[in-house]
Amino acid sequence: MGLESQERSENTFLSANDFEFITFLILVGPFVLMMPYLFLRALISLLSLFIYFRLLGKNIWFGDLRSGVASSSLAFIMTLPFLTFADLEYSNASPLEMIRALLQQIAISLWEESFFRGALSKSAFQFTLSSSIFSFMHSLNPGFSLLPLINLFIMGIFLCFLRIRLGLLSSISFHFSWNLFLEHLWGFPVSGILGV
Numbered sequence: 001m002g003l004e005s006q007e008r009s010e011n012t013f014l015s016a017n018d019f020e021f022i023t024f025l026i027l028v029g030p031f032v033l034m035m036p037y038l039f040l041r042a043l044i045s046l047l048s049l050f051i052y053f054r055l056l057g058k059n060i061w062f063g064d065l066r067s068g069v070a071s072s073s074l075a076f077i078m079t080l081p082f083l084t085f086a087d088l089e090y091s092n093a094s095p096l097e098m099i100r101a102l103l104q105q106i107a108i109s110l111w112e113e114s115f116f117r118g119a120l121s122k123s124a125f126q127f128t129l130s131s132s133i134f135s136f137m138h139s140l141n142p143g144f145s146l147l148p149l150i151n152l153f154i155m156g157i158f159l160c161f162l163r164i165r166l167g168l169l170s171s172i173s174f175h176f177s178w179n180l181f182l183e184h185l186w187g188f189p190v191s192g193i194l195g196v
Contacts, residue, residue: 017121024052024119025133032115042107045114052119060118063167071162071170075177082182102180109176116156117163117171131156 014022028048035041053060116134120126135152138144155178163171 014125015123018123018125020056021119021121021123021126022129024048025115025129028052028115032111038104038107038111042111042114045111045118049114049118061167062169065169067166068169068173071166071174072177075174076181079178079181079185105176105180105183108179109172113159113163113168113172113175117160118168120160120163122164127157127160130160134159 028045032041032044032048035044049060112134116130120130131153134156135149138152139149141148159171159175162174
């Protein structure tokens with residue numbers, strides 16, 4: 001009997017961790033997406049993640065500051081090729097506008113990483129599901145097409161690996177830095193939207 005149940009569990013497509021991840025997305029997703037303000041989305045996503053881990057009796061693995069800095073540096077290096085296409089014309093953005101843009105990018109990174117990858121465990125199914133939802137959710141952005149869909153899926157998989165290997169702080173800092181450098185330093189629209 002024990003051997004049969006073991007064989008059955010090995011043949012199932014989804015593990016208990018996969019069901020937990022799906023449950024988190026289903027319970028938190030609609031509530032977070034109803035939030036009209038980006039900062040509320042970030043706060044609710046992060047708070048929901050803490051509650052989720054507390055209910056499961058687990059701890060969130062944030063990683064360390066060094067990994068976060070390394071991830072930010074990697075994002076900077078990965079955006080450098082965009083300089084060959086950049087037409088840099090910095091506007092006279094006020095310090096207040098720059099602070100607003102910085103806070104906005106922090107909120108985006110916090111809410112998207114907490115929601116899409118915060119509850120993630122090492123599972124090909126979870127990587128695929130998380131990255132698919134992540135890319136399709138951006139389909140409402142201006143200028144969206146098949147190429148951004150594929151790029152966002154690949155970026156989602158990469159962020160999943162960062163989350164699992166280096167911790168949540170690493171995926172948050174990479175996401176934040178990628179958006180910040182690409183949009184606010186090199187002047188490219190992020191997700192079809194160009195900010196300050």
